[in-house]
Amino acid sequence: MIKDNETIEEFLDRHAVDVEEAVRKAAAQEIMPRWRRLAEHEVDLKSGPHDLVTDADRKAELYLTEALTALLPGSVVVGEEAVHANPTSYEAVRGEAPVWIVDPVDGTRQFVHGDTGFCTLVALARRGVLYASWTFAPARHQFATAVRGKGAHLDGERLRAGSPEPGRDLRVATSHPDFTTDEQKRSLLALRTEGVAPRPCGSAGLEYLAVARGESDATAFSWEAAWDHAAGLLLVEEAGGTHLTRAGEPFRITGGNTLPFTAARDAATAQRVAGLLSEGA
Known part of the structure; x- marks a missing residue:
């Protein structure tokens, strides 16, 4: 939790690893046991044929909502599935409280089809400023993190996007x-x-x-x-x-x-x- 007069940056110095652990546990407990094992009743349509939701989405988001708000009391969660159920909850992105922005299974269509191209996304923001992010592709064993002003990393290695090679599309x-x-x-x-x-x-x-x-x-x-x-x-x-x-x-x-x-x-x-x-x- 943020202590008196502690900044989000100081909170992250102490707890970024705890957020990563929560993301890994959500995937281990709620997502990967259902990958390539989904029953028909565990998959629903939301707004159209390409907009799918599964029990993995719902349960992983609930897990992360509980874990992340426990780490940072006073924070709120804007999650894809909660906003689908209550669209007004999206307004928290514009609010004063620290907000965890969560997509429990990004690439649900790929997840449903048994592909590896899905991930869990978490970001921490306040007043529209992004402070940190976590991107976990559990089927590919890839974990990427970013902290404002401290760089981006994939599995501990620094990421540098660079520039496109001249002469190619x-x-x-x-x-x-x-x-x-x-x-x-x-x-x-x-x-x-x-x-x-x-x-x-x-x-x-x-x-x-x-x-x-x-x-x-x-x-x-x-x-x-x-x-x-x-x-x-x-x-x-x-x-x-x-x-x-x-x-x-x-x-x-x-x-x-x-x-x-x-x-x-x-x-x-x-x-x-x-x-x-x-x-x-």
């Missing part, structure tokens, strides 16, 4: 068209141009990790849900990358962004992708 992961408006579709179509190689995205958290590792050059996403983006945005930033909306502004987890937006390995790539998105709108 930019590798950009883009939103699925089913989740875009007509205007956003036009914007994303502008990426189909010389020097850019767009492809459909998988788990948002793992796409951010790919950018932070320098395996992918950028993302181009058309939705704002903080649980999909918060952890990855800080991971990319602390690896040396940056993010911009179509309007040329940094993405805000509190909302009100001009979409689509990009997170990229370096400033030049972000400006290139954001410029194309703007031209296409």
Whole structure:
């Protein structure tokens, strides 16, 4: 818990490892025992055929909600499944209390299909500022962390996104068209141009990790849900990358962004992708 007059940074110095342990336990107890073993009654649809939820999502989020708020009394959780049940709870992202932003299973579709491309995402923020993030891909045995001002790491090794190699097409992961408006579709179509190689995205958290590792050059996403983006945005930033909306502004987890937006390995790539998105709108 935060002691009297203690800052979030000081809290993280003492408890970042405890958050990691909570994320690992949630995966070990609630997610991995159900991977490739889901019964039909453990999978439901939310808003459409691509928007799935499982018992693993629900139970892992409940576990993390209890564990994280116990570590930091007075904090609140904005989790994907709780917000689905009570949309007004999303307002806590804009509030004064420290907020844990949680996606218990990012890439639920991949999880349901038995693929390894899913992860658990946790970020800690306050007043719209991201302080730390945890990205755990348990089926791939990968754990990435980021702390504001202290860098990003994957399994203990420092991440540095670097810059794309000159002369090759930019590798950009883009939103699925089913989740875009007509205007956003036009914007994303502008990426189909010389020097850019767009492809459909998988788990948002793992796409951010790919950018932070320098395996992918950028993302181009058309939705704002903080649980999909918060952890990855800080991971990319602390690896040396940056993010911009179509309007040329940094993405805000509190909302009100001009979409689509990009997170990229370096400033030049972000400006290139954001410029194309703007031209296409």
